[in-house]
Amino acid sequence: DAGITQSPRHKVTETGTPVTLRCHQTENHRYMYWYRQDPGHGLRLIHYSYGVKDTDKGEVSDGYSVSRSKTEDFLLTLESATSSQTSVYFCAISESEGIGRETQYFGPGTRLLVL
Amino acid sequence: AQRVTQPEKLLSVFKGAPVELKCNYSYSGSPELFWYVQYSRQRLQLLLRHISRESIKGFTADLNKGETSFHLKKPFAQEEDSAMYYCAQGDGGSQGNLIFGKGTKLSVKP
Secondary structure (H helix, E strand, C coil), X not given: CCCEEEECCEEEECCCCCEEEEEEECCCCCEEEXXXXXXXXXXXXXXXXXXXXXXXXXXXXXXEEEEEEECCEEEEEECXXXXXXXXXXXXXXXXXXXXXXXXXXXXXXXEEEEC | CCCEEXXXXXXXXXXXXXXXXXXXXXXXXXXXXXXXXXXXXXXXXEEEEHHHCCCECCEXXXXXXXXXXXXXEEXXXXXXXXXXXXEEEECCCCCCCEEECCCEEEEEEC
16 A cells, blocks of 8 residues: 555544644655545645645645655644544655656545544 | 546446446646545545556546546446545646546445
């Protein structure tokens, strides 16, 4: 499974608390992505990273921040969790160079419930 | 804005029947196109990609530029094919971003 792990796998938190999700890869891929998956919406890109300390916003970035201090780790932070952020969060990686460069490989997901 | 459309939220077929999952994209050039599959409560897995022209688990997908479609097909559905299927296209940028459809849930009945 492409050497991608996410932690925690499940999280229950209360509205207003900060939450950090971690994505860890062992593939040394340059590009990393955070998505959220919601019924009726499919997968939506939150933020992505194209290198250490290089990140950019995706389609649904409001309320989220990210950091990438090492190639292997990409952190997603909900500064003050809201119930609308209850979702399943997936991390993905890609080499993003060469033929088939946009092929992304996904982590196992984190189920987050904000009460 | 670029968009990937999967018109069916749910597709239900009987085992052994042919199945076609529809996908239409909006990119005007030559997009990179993918199908991902997600079995119950698991991670998304790459099923196939247009550039490879491969057949995985009996599934194939043909790019039709005239209709801007990339439909996924299998001649004889199996119960283990029951899953969520997502079509995705590359956005054509240098960052390798993908645009996903909303997904189609395939249910194969015995």
